[in-house]
Amino acid sequence: MKVVKFGGSSLADASQIEKVRSIIESDEQRRVVVVSAPGKRFSGDTKVTDLLIALGESIQTGDMDDAIYKQIIDRFRTMAEELNLPLRVAEMVRDKIDEAVKLVEKSSPHALDALKACGEDGSALLVSSYLHSKGSAASYVNPKEAGILVRDQVGGALVLEESFEQLYALRNRNEILVIPGFFGFTPEGQLVTFSRGGSDITGSIVAAGLKADMYENFTDVDSVYCVNPMYVDQPKQLTSLTYREMRELSYAGFSVFHDEALIPAFKEKIPVCIKNTNNPSAPGTMIVADLPERESHVVGIASDEGFLNLYVSKYLMNREVGFGRRLLQILEDEGVSFEHAPSGIDDMSVVLREHHLPPEKEEVVVQRIKEELQVDTVMIERDMAMIMIVGEGMNQTIGIASRAAVAFREADVNIEMINQGSSEVSMMFGVKSSNLSKAVQSLYHTFFE
Incomplete structure (x- = not known):
């Protein structure tokens, strides 16, 4: 079994979601999918999560920005239409956003977390519906249903150990499961988000709970580079790293992977492969527990x-x-x-x-x-x-x-x-x-x- 996570750039529009479907269906081992919120479609575009945050802030100041609200709703509606999905799918996404907006208007303690989570939740509804429409046995699985339990820490949730035992039960389901990343639920049923970029954390938690054979993280680069390409033109690509090396690199500015995400996979010694949605045949970068002796110690x-x-x-x-x-x-x-x-x-x-x-x-x-x-x-x-x-x-x-x-x-x-x-x-x-x-x-x- 492989757990597959797709980042925001992989879910930015309908054409990207078609690539995601192709990747999932090309390997029958890819049975559990974790998704981020839709990212940027082009340079200068705005990520859906940023739009949701801006919407929440406008509500808190007492004057909801209707233009931002419309932009978010239109983004999901357009993707649903271009994927030829039933109208009810876009309506389900809108209803969840409206519920979160009401919580923010009431100044509920976890309201902003609920609103921010709508990006990932919307992606999961679109992807699962699209897979189903194309003949795959696929279901949307809410993190509460999956058993992702977290500590009540607004905007910085930490997974509870009992989550892993509950997640293992998902292995019994004979279909493709699509889980929204970035958030979990407290034992009392309260939605709480991980820190920003936390869909990587969800993917790693799910892979650890299911004791997957591999955790694949699809993004928009062929592999991890040894240095930020913003500073060096065409830097060396890395074919393999250890967990510790990747965590250090992630902490210190490598945006390809959230710095907290590897911990659950590391504990279960699950190999992680970073791959490119736009070039899925590229080998990517493998992240493993131990590597053979290298010629150079600086990676x-x-x-x-x-x-x-x-x-x-x-x-x-x-x-x-x-x-x-x-x-x-x-x-x-x-x-x-x-x-x-x-x-x-x-x-x-x-x-x-x-x-x-x-x-x-x-x-x-x-x-x-x-x-x-x-x-x-x-x-x-x-x-x-x-x-x-x-x-x-x-x-x-x-x-x-x-x-x-x-x-x-x-x-x-x-x-x-x-x-x-x-x-x-x-x-x-x-x-x-x-x-x-x-x-x-x-x-x-x-x-x-």
């Missing part, structure tokens, strides 16, 4: 912007028991999560995503650090970018750090921060966002050319 260079560095300095900090805990406690109290925390004898840096510390929250955090920790210096540096070199066994390979340092020097880029820590598969560098492109290009030249 990828990931990068991402939107970070800040919270720098704290205090003389004899290293002798002050509990200093680091109290600093991180302040962040926890203010609802701020951190990414990295390299430290020295008298100073400590905490790397955060910029959106986690807006200016109004920054003022509170800085004031508390000054008053409660009596520091000598507290400083926040925004517009930071993180670059991560990834590869199994790097910490046992002599010269990786020195070669990277030379690459930064040749690019005339100052390293603001470096952190390897206990990770065997990655080494992180912090630079100014304005230097990101030339730093990545130089690193690519050093390790791959």
Whole structure:
């Protein structure tokens, strides 16, 4: 059995859904399908999820944007018509959107999650109906029916262990099952979404629960590249990666896969294959538990912007028991999560995503650090970018750090921060966002050319 997940670009319009049908029906092992919301049809287009979020925000301000509502309804209606589906299919999608709109109007606690989930739900209704209309035995399966149970954490649901046992029962159904991604239900029956891009998470959860032989993730690229093609023209394609390598790459900016998605598949040791909906015959990239020995230990260079560095300095900090805990406690109290925390004898840096510390929250955090920790210096540096070199066994390979340092020097880029820590598969560098492109290009030249 294969669990197959299709991303937003694979479901953007009727012609893409026809490709999806062809892929599913070409392999009888593809029995369970997880779908995203319709993505962009062309450059400059808007994803359905973004339209749903904008619609929800307009309702919350007290004046629903009818133009956005019409745009969403028309998008699904047009696809249904072009696929020659019965009128009731588009009406079912509209009814679910209308139900969610009413929840937002009533200011229900989970209303926005319910509205955001309508994109994936609509895709699943279209795909299952289209498969059925073409003669395949296919059914729409709601995540509640499938048994995807999650913790009640709005916009950031976490799967509960009992889900996997309930999902296994789906193996008994002799038809193609189409499940909307991105959301699950609490044991009390409340709809909650995963973090953005969470359809990948659903696919991995379903594959783990069904103990599938493979989890195929169809997107719009032939394979994973060793570096972002935005920075390097025609970069090297990767035919295979380990779970740990892919997770590090995903976390640090590889948009091909959600960084949380591999965990359920990893636990069950289910191989994952990333493939291209527009070129399904391409071999893609295999993600597995272990790989044979490689000639090169560096497999990828990931990068991402939107970070800040919270720098704290205090003389004899290293002798002050509990200093680091109290600093991180302040962040926890203010609802701020951190990414990295390299430290020295008298100073400590905490790397955060910029959106986690807006200016109004920054003022509170800085004031508390000054008053409660009596520091000598507290400083926040925004517009930071993180670059991560990834590869199994790097910490046992002599010269990786020195070669990277030379690459930064040749690019005339100052390293603001470096952190390897206990990770065997990655080494992180912090630079100014304005230097990101030339730093990545130089690193690519050093390790791959």
